[in-house]
Amino acid sequence: MQSSTNIRFKNYTQQQLSLLPPSLEELIEENHPVRVINQVIDRLDLQPLIKKYKGGGTSSYHPRMMLKVLVYAYVNNIYSSRKIEAAIKENIHFMWLAAFNRPDHNTINRFRSDRLKGVFKEIFTQVVMMLVESGHIDLQKVYLDGTKIEANANKYTFVWSKSVQRYKNGIKKQLEELWQYAESVAKEELSMEKPIDFEKLDAKKIENTIETINNALKDKPIDKKKQKLNYAKKNWARNYEKYQEQEEILGERNSYSKTDTDATFMRMKDDHMKNGQLKAGYNFQISTSNQYVVNYTNHHNPTDTKTLIPHLEEFNKQFQTLPKELTADAGYGSEENYEYLENKEIEAYVKYNYFHMEQHKKRKATPDFHQDKLYYNEQEDYYVCPMGQRMHKIGIRKTTNENGFTQELHLYQAQNCNACPLRGMCHKSKKNRIIQVNHKLKRYKAKAKNLLLSEKGKEHRSQRPVDVEAVFGNIKQNKKFTRLNLRGNEKVEIEIGLVYLSHNLLKYARTA
Numbered sequence: 001m002q003s004s005t006n007i008r009f010k011n012y013t014q015q016q017l018s019l020l021p022p023s024l025e026e027l028i029e030e031n032h033p034v035r036v037i038n039q040v041i042d043r044l045d046l047q048p049l050i051k052k053y054k055g056g057g058t059s060s061y062h063p064r065m066m067l068k069v070l071v072y073a074y075v076n077n078i079y080s081s082r083k084i085e086a087a088i089k090e091n092i093h094f095m096w097l098a099a100f101n102r103p104d105h106n107t108i109n110r111f112r113s114d115r116l117k118g119v120f121k122e123i124f125t126q127v128v129m130m131l132v133e134s135g136h137i138d139l140q141k142v143y144l145d146g147t148k149i150e151a152n153a154n155k156y157t158f159v160w161s162k163s164v165q166r167y168k169n170g171i172k173k174q175l176e177e178l179w180q181y182a183e184s185v186a187k188e189e190l191s192m193e194k195p196i197d198f199e200k201l202d203a204k205k206i207e208n209t210i211e212t213i214n215n216a217l218k219d220k221p222i223d224k225k226k227q228k229l230n231y232a233k234k235n236w237a238r239n240y241e242k243y244q245e246q247e248e249i250l251g252e253r254n255s256y257s258k259t260d261t262d263a264t265f266m267r268m269k270d271d272h273m274k275n276g277q278l279k280a281g282y283n284f285q286i287s288t289s290n291q292y293v294v295n296y297t298n299h300h301n302p303t304d305t306k307t308l309i310p311h312l313e314e315f316n317k318q319f320q321t322l323p324k325e326l327t328a329d330a331g332y333g334s335e336e337n338y339e340y341l342e343n344k345e346i347e348a349y350v351k352y353n354y355f356h357m358e359q360h361k362k363r364k365a366t367p368d369f370h371q372d373k374l375y376y377n378e379q380e381d382y383y384v385c386p387m388g389q390r391m392h393k394i395g396i397r398k399t400t401n402e403n404g405f406t407q408e409l410h411l412y413q414a415q416n417c418n419a420c421p422l423r424g425m426c427h428k429s430k431k432n433r434i435i436q437v438n439h440k441l442k443r444y445k446a447k448a449k450n451l452l453l454s455e456k457g458k459e460h461r462s463q464r465p466v467d468v469e470a471v472f473g474n475i476k477q478n479k480k481f482t483r484l485n486l487r488g489n490e491k492v493e494i495e496i497g498l499v500y501l502s503h504n505l506l507k508y509a510r511t512a
């Protein structure tokens with residue numbers, strides 16, 4: 001048996017006094033990421049942020065210290081202001097960054113939500129430019145993709161544009177019916193009133209109209225309408241005003257959440273319940289280079305197609321230049337986007353629908369009556385159908401989307417499909433077959449296909465998931481950032497910007 005006299009412990013004296021107090025500087029490892037983050041933020045020009053302080057009153061915590069603490073908190077997946085406050089008191093890295101300052105959670109929150117408003121993007125761009133100068137980022141070649149992040153909003157507090165419209169129309173219709181009824185029983189009393197335009201209603205007009213009806217029916221025996229009139233008097237004007245306010249908040253959106261009115265209901269990828277439930281969220285688009293986030297934008301539109309142009313406009317605003325090469329998946333392959341990219345002389349390695357299917361050998365072998373397979377005579381502008389009939393042009397149909405972009409669809413029709421043996425496989429229309437061809441889009445697709453199948457295109461296609469999708473993976477899986485903590489466009493843009501900045505700085509710190 002071992003003698004207890006052989007056991008030796010290291011010295012443990014909690015109350016031991018030191019001649020000199022230990023320095024935090026000595027306690028932090030030389031190559032620790034906190035030092036890199038500290039150095040990078042020390043090099044930033046924070047004048048725009050400093051200008052946001054009005055002066056006077058009590059002294060403020062230094063914005064450089066606050067920014068370091070906040071960014072380092074995001075690097076460590078600490079997103080709650082109370083947890084940041086705790087870290088400043090407990091963690092030597094935070095103590096070192098804060099130089100023993102101890103801002104509380106309210107101060108941290110005010111700095112994040114208000115002080116950084118309108119200036120954070122500039123700070124982010126400065127860091128990107130540093131990374132460009134050090135050769136970590138190439139602004140010429142970028143990869144674009146988007147992800148939806150759940151808002152800090154209740155799932156069940158939705159307002160739908162269609163419902164608002166329906167309720168408004170309901171009030172209009174019932175008011176009109178009530179007016180007609182009043183006219184039928186109190187024609188004389190209403191004979192002096194001006195005719196009412198029920199298409200142009202507002203709360204005041206509704207209130208006045210109900211008042212007029214009420215006065216006209218005052219002495220009439222109208223038991224069955226009395227209850228409705230009382231309800232209308234109490235509710236309709238107020239409700240109509242509420243629906244108008246909701247319409248204003250909605251803007252061009254289909255929905256919003258009452259707890260975060262800037263959040264829109266959209267289908268999220270990570271649908272754990274697998275029930276396709278829509279959740280309030282934001283669609284964030286990023287462009288990346290070498291897995292660093294170069295630019296980020298926030299969109300209400302759940303579809304990626306409409307986000308490419310505003311994203312690149314923001315890119316241009318931040319860097320006064322546009323990339324030379326852009327790679328994106330099929331979600332961005334629209335005529336409007338291809339045209340924009342061509343006009344801006346950006347090589348578009350952007351897939352379109354069916355690009356992958358086209359590359360599939362089996363699909364190539366299947367007989368197809370699709371218009372893409374039909375012979376087209378460009379000089380004389382006609383198609384030839386599978387039976388060899390000429391399909392002559394019968395017109396052009398123009399459609400304009402909400403951005404004002406106009407598409408032209410050229411219509412070609414076969415001359416006689418009656419008794420054609422191929423009809424069952426060719427088309428289902430009762431008339432002679434008509435095809436709608438978008439020549440411009442076809443040209444853009446052919447150009448994109450050439451680029452995508454080139455050697456450079458193959459490289460970009462294999463790099464895209466590694467470059468941009470890996471960033472989303474890191475943010476959602478490693479950084480556990482799957483739900484926003486702040487509400488409203490401006491605040492969520494700061495928050496997501498902090499997430500991307502912390503991603504960039506940690507990646508840089510690991511390579512520095």
Ligand code: SF4
Nearest residue numbers: 385387414417420426
């Ligand atoms: S159905 Fe009409 S369009 Fe189709 S192959 Fe026959 S003739 Fe041509």
